[in-house]
Amino acid sequence: MFGLGGGSTPQVSSQQKLQAAEAELDMVTGMFNQLVNQCHRKCINKAYNESDVTKQEAICLDRCVSKYFETNLQVGENMQKLGQSGAFMGRQ
Amino acid sequence: MDQLNIKEQQEFQTIVEQKQMKDFMNLYSNLVSRCFDDCVNDFTSANLTTKENSCLAKCSEKFLKHSERIGQRFQEQKYVSTF
Numbered sequence: 001m002f003g004l005g006g007g008s009t010p011q012v013s014s015q016q017k018l019q020a021a022e023a024e025l026d027m028v029t030g031m032f033n034q035l036v037n038q039c040h041r042k043c044i045n046k047a048y049n050e051s052d053v054t055k056q057e058a059i060c061l062d063r064c065v066s067k068y069f070e071t072n073l074q075v076g077e078n079m080q081k082l083g084q085s086g087a088f089m090g091r092q
Numbered sequence: 093m094d095q096l097n098i099k100e101q102q103e104f105q106t107i108v109e110q111k112q113m114k115d116f117m118n119l120y121s122n123l124v125s126r127c128f129d130d131c132v133n134d135f136t137s138a139n140l141t142t143k144e145n146s147c148l149a150k151c152s153e154k155f156l157k158h159s160e161r162i163g164q165r166f167q168e169q170k171y172v173s174t175f
Contacts, residue, residue: 014100021096021104028170029115036162037122044158046130051153053161061158065165 031072039064119159127151 043060044053053061096104131147132140140148 017096017100018104018107022107025108025111029111032163032166033115033118035166036159039162040126040155040158044154048130048147048150048154051150051157053154053157057158058161061161062165065162065169069169 035065035068039068123152123155126155 039061043057043064045057127148131151132144134141134144
């Protein structure tokens with residue numbers, strides 16, 4: 001039926017590619033900014049007794065980042081599960 | 093994700109630079125707010141006290157070092173999850 005030449009994959013326009021790249025950049029930057037703010041709140045002592053990050057604070061920060069990424073995955077999975085059960089309920 | 097060709101990469105680089113500038117401005121105002129909130133609480137004078145100035149200096153430096161560390165850990169995590 002499609003006797004014309006050309007690939008079977010649709011051509012993604014330049015603009016679409018740039019928009020997708022920009023969206024990904026925004027997502028990553030957004031996540032990073034959240035991480036900076038929240039881990040500062042959870043780990044850094046506001047008395048500012050010194051200008052360096054203490055050893056204890058550093059350990060807290062490392063763990064904070066790790067847990068944040070894990071949380072990201074976990075919540076994503078939870079949302080998927082909730083979405084699936086929601087869809088089934090909708091069909092009935 | 094589709095790879096960008098040279099021309100698209102250049103265009104994207106312009107977008108990235110604009111965002112970096114905007115991000116830096118946000119960082120700056122965020123830092124001012126944060127350090128003001130944490131350090132400046134003595135309104136018996138209209139000028140910053142020595143204690144407050146000292147606190148501001150530490151606050152700023154600490155935040156930047158904190159941000160740097162987060163950045164390092166973030167990079168490590170990001171590459172793990174991509175593969």
